[in-house]
Amino acid sequence: xxxxxxxxxxLPTSLDFRGKTGLVTGANSGLGQAACLHYLRHNISxxxxxxxxxxxxxxxxxxxxxxxxxxxxxxxxxxxxxxxDLSTHSSVTAFASKIKAEIAQLxxxxxxxxxxTLDWKTSPETQNEMSFQVNYLSNAILSLLLLPxxxxxxxxxxxxxxxxxxxxxxxxxxxxxYIKDPIPDSTYIFDTFNDKGSFEPWSLYxxxxxxxxxxxxxLAQHVDFSTVIVNYMCPGMVATNLARDLSLPLxxxxxxxxxxxxxxxxxxxxxxxxxxxxxxxxxxxxxxxVYDVEPVISWMETEKGKLMQRKLWRETxxxxxxxxxxxxxxxxxxx
Numbered sequence: 329x330x331x332x333x334x335x336x337x338x339l340p341t342s343l344d345f346r347g348k349t350g351l352v353t354g355a356n357s358g359l360g361q362a363a364c365l366h367y368l369r370h371n372i373s374x375x376x377x378x379x380x381x382x383x384x385x386x387x388x389x390x391x392x393x394x395x396x397x398x399x400x401x402x403x404x405x406x407x408x409x410x411x412x413d414l415s416t417h418s419s420v421t422a423f424a425s426k427i428k429a430e431i432a433q434l435x436x437x438x439x440x441x442x443x444x445t446l447d448w449k450t451s452p453e454t455q456n457e458m459s460f461q462v463n464y465l466s467n468a469i470l471s472l473l474l475l476p477x478x479x480x481x482x483x484x485x486x487x488x489x490x491x492x493x494x495x496x497x498x499x500x501x502x503x504x505x506y507i508k509d510p511i512p513d514s515t516y517i518f519d520t521f522n523d524k525g526s527f528e529p530w531s532l533y534x535x536x537x538x539x540x541x542x543x544x545x546x547l548a549q550h551v552d553f554s555t556v557i558v559n560y561m562c563p564g565m566v567a568t569n570l571a572r573d574l575s576l577p578l579x580x581x582x583x584x585x586x587x588x589x590x591x592x593x594x595x596x597x598x599x600x601x602x603x604x605x606x607x608x609x610x611x612x613x614x615x616x617x618v619y620d621v622e623p624v625i626s627w628m629e630t631e632k633g634k635l636m637q638r639k640l641w642r643e644t645x646x647x648x649x650x651x652x653x654x655x656x657x658x659x660x661x662x663x
Contacts, residue, residue, distance in 0.1 A: 333564050333591060336598050336618050343606055345372035348488065349434050349481075350605070351427070351474075353378045353412060354441025356388050359496070359563055362597035363438060364388075367605075368398045368405055375405055376431070378412035378423070378441070385409035414441055414466035416453040417651055424473035433481040435488065437474050438604040439467045439495045442536075446529035450522075460521040463536035467495055468543050469648050475556065475659040482555040490557045494604035497540045497560040497615065502625045504538035505531045510632050517636065518643050541615065541624070542637040543644065548613025550661050561603040561616035566596035 350367050354360040355377035367375055375392075379385035389407045392398060398405065410426065413419040427434070442463045449458040456465060471493055478491035505528060511520050520526065521535065544560040551558050603616045614621040627633045648655050 334618055336564075336591065336595050339366060339370065339598050339601060339606070343370045345370050345436070345605065347373050348436065349374040349376065349431065350436035350438065351376040351378070351434060352438045352440055353414075353470075355379060356384045358593050359566060359597050359600060360440045361388060361392070362593035363440060363600045363604075364392055365395060365397070365594075366597055366601040367436075368392060368395070368401075370601075371401065371403075372436075373403070373405060374408065376408045376410060376427070378410050380411065380413050382409055382411050385411070412441070414462040414470075415451045415458060417466070417469070418453060420466050420470050421473070421652055424470060427474065428477055431477070433485070434474065434477045434491065435481055436492045436604050437471075437478060437494070438492075438600055439470060440600060441467075442496060444533050446532065448524055448527050448529075455522070456518075457522050457524075457532070459532040459536045460518075460539070463533070464539040464543070465644070465647070467540065468644050469651065469655075471495070471543075471547065471558075472648050472655050472659050472661070473652065475551070475661075479551075479555045479660065490553060490555055490609065492604045492607075493551075493556055493558045494600070495540050495544055495560045496600060497544075497562055498534070498537040499562045499564075499617070500534040501537040501541050503534040506535060506538060506636070507625070507627045507633075510636065511639075513635065513639075516643060517640050518647070539640060541628070542633075542640050545613050545624075545628070546637050546641040551612075553609045553612035557607070557609060557612050559603050559607060559611040559614055559616060561599055562622075563596035563599045564591050564617070566591045566593055 345367055350372050352360055352364050355364050356379045364375060364377055377385055377388060386409060389409055392407060410423055412423045443459060445459060450456060451458055451461045454461055475493065478493055482491045511517055540560055544558055548558045599618060602619050603611065607616060611621055615624055616622060645656060
């Protein structure tokens with residue numbers, strides 16, 4: 329690993345989201361809040377932010393509107409706060425239903441919310457392991473639920489170009505244990521991720537991010553990039569509070585490392601906003617580092633990698649269809 333990360337240039341001044349509506353999850357701090365500010369600086373008309381507690385969202389909204397770069401805009405943006413808890417299916421489906429009922433157009437979806445933990449914890453509602461639930465499954469289901477609105481928006485406003493659906497991933501996906509030790513063909517992926525007997529603390533995060541990569545690559549094969557560009561990206565090492573649930577010694581060590589070589593949230597968020605709004609059709613189904621498409625590790629192109637990708641897709645389809653009957657048909661993904 330190089331000591332210094334590659335430089336991330338400022339977003340182009342010509343980037344303009346005027347007349348568009350964007351959605352950012354996990355907007356209460358760090359990368360999410362910094363991404364929101366970038367969208368506002370580049371004239372987004374309506375910004376939807378999600379938080380687990382509405383009161384926190386109102387604080388973020390006030391903070392964003394009070395920023396000098398936002399206050400000097402000729403037209404005041406509309407910022408809408410929605411509650412979303414990715415640890416539960418009920419919150420995900422309720423949120424998506426509200427968006428579809430209350431929002432006429434949606435041009436950009438940036439799924440940024442996630443967790444980093446070394447503890448085994450399950451969702452009280454779904455009984456799924458929490459990293460799997462939050463980092464992967466809820467984001468996958470939310471993608472399927474919001475895809476129809478993204479597609480309709482692009483089809484009704486062709487002059488504005490395709491919509492964007494982007495999920496934050498991580499280069500750490502290449503460290504997933506399932507690359508060196510693949511899940512047996514006869515075993516369900518979801519069962520493996522929810523098996524406490526195979527729990528490895530430092531694998532939770534990269535394993536969940538591998539699933540994000542596989543899902544986006546498969547989803548992109550079913551979506552026309554002329555209407556919705558689907559991609560995923562890594563913002564690099566960024567000084568945020570993502571590791572807030574770790575022990576004090578690990579938090580201190582992490583703070584030292586990110587201070588020495590980490591990007592600021594403002595810089596890291598440039599990568600997110602480029603992917604979810606400026607990366608173009610070349611990024612469809614691709615992994616982005618800084619502003620460029622990054623080749624995936626060779627395992628992804630092997631038969632083992634492709635098999636896991638197809639298996640994950642089928643298992644995700646089944647859960648989504650059982651949770652929201654007709655979701656695949658609405659998203660235009662039904663066989």
